[in-house]
């Protein structure tokens with residue numbers, strides 16, 4: 001079974017990323033909003049997870065139209081979160097623990113309150129005018145472009161001051177920067193250097209596939225249908241994206257021991273490869289949305305689709321290029337609700353099973369804060385409960401379009417981003433140990449049982465299962481680089497695969513269902529060790545393994 005890895009070794013391939021949504025992690029200032037001192041206070045906890053990198057969602061100065069993804073000063077810390085001195089202390093504290101820091105870089109757009117935009121909108125001949133995309137009104141209304149967060153899905157906003165429209169793929173307060181302008185690109189590289197000089201170790205490039213676009217803004221082709229690949233194709237992945245990335249690589253990335261991961265990978269597998277192919281010297285890692293995008297309705301996705309997606313992406317990146325493995329982040333609801341079950345009997349088993357999955361696939365694993373405890377959706381039922389602009393404006397649009405609003409609310413209840421942004425559950429006290437004051441988003445009522453204090457010393461807890469899996473991954477390069485092969489792809493309830501490197505092999509068996517499920521494997525006598533099991537027992541009878549609901553095992557052969 002000798003399978004040698006073709007992949008070059010790198011620390012960012014061998015690491016485990018823990019994503020922190022700073023607003024919701026730990027509040028020390030008593031304003032109901034998490035802050036940098038809060039993360040500093042929890043550094044020992046983060047270290048105890050075994051993770052090797054932390055990715056922080058944006059912490060820069062921002063009016064918070066989209067919770068920090070609308071930046072008004074790229075070199076300042078959001079006041080609610082603290083100061084630059086807090087940042088320096090945090091970085092030092094992480095590095096002391098051998099944990100690297102990955103920063104979010106949001107440069108497809110800025111805030112409309114950024115001084116560049118303030119200047120740009122002030123007059124047509126302002127030197128900053130070309131920092132953004134403007135369409136003079138005398139040319140008529142520009143061709144339609146789709147906006148993710150606009151209540152009319154219209155990415156063009158008329159601005160009276162200069163009688164022109166500006167482009168915003170996200171909210172009206174997030175105008176798109178004009179990457180065609182070399183001055184804009186230089187500003188971005190300088191910002192990245194500012195942070196790299198401080199010692200940050202990686203960058204997550206937000207919405208990066210949209211930076212290069214056809215700025216003639218032609219009409220969409222006949223029969224154009226709004227779906228994700230089309231949105232990407234006609235709004236992003238423009239002719240110059242690779243030129244910009246090479247430039248960024250030359251000016252910034254190649255000068256430091258850092259990596260950059262792009263959010264989004266274009267609309268085809270080829271696009272994805274071209275972004276992260278090591279020989280091209282552009283980006284180092286990418287994450288695709290296919291598996292998370294499959295859950296867009298209450299129907300969720302089938303196990304067959306899930307397996308097909310992960311298998312396809314693995315095959316495609318087996319030899320070259322590197323991807324991330326994640327099931328949730330700040331743009332998703334909790335993974336237990338989407339791929340597992342939050343029923344009391346299955347909640348913990350399915351959380352452990354999903355963490356086993358993320359940490360046993362090829363690709364760099366990303367864990368979103370709280371998933372190590374099995375936190376679940378808060379499940380709002382009324383639109384007034386939401387804080388997220390995507391939910392609020394999406395609902396307005398649904399109302400304008402005459403959609404079934406009850407159904408819309410049910411979808412939000414399962415899928416809205418606020419589900420994944422509720423405060424971290426540290427203990428069973430009133431505000432879950434997150435804050436002494438009312439948190440900006442309510443704490444989940446299950447914090448009385450699902451919390452760090454409760455799980456810390458229970459060796460069967462979701463938290464300690466997570467720690468075991470992280471340790472196993474860090475001890476076994478096989479789990480990082482080993483070849484992945486799917487086993488019995490057609491099995492209706494079990495996702496089984498092997499990982500092989502040199503003469504070592506592991507088999508991972510995951511029951512993705514509430515049903516007791518059996519799988520026949522030929523060489524069970526050769527099992528050397530059961531490395532991971534989220535139940536106390538494993539039923540093996542000759543060639544048959546029986547898995548309990550959401551049982552997850554890692555077997556060494």
Ligand code: GLC
Nearest residue numbers: 066069106170206207330331
């Ligand atoms: C990315 C972020 C998302 C944000 C959007 C606009 O998709 O992940 O949270 O709202 O970009 O910046």
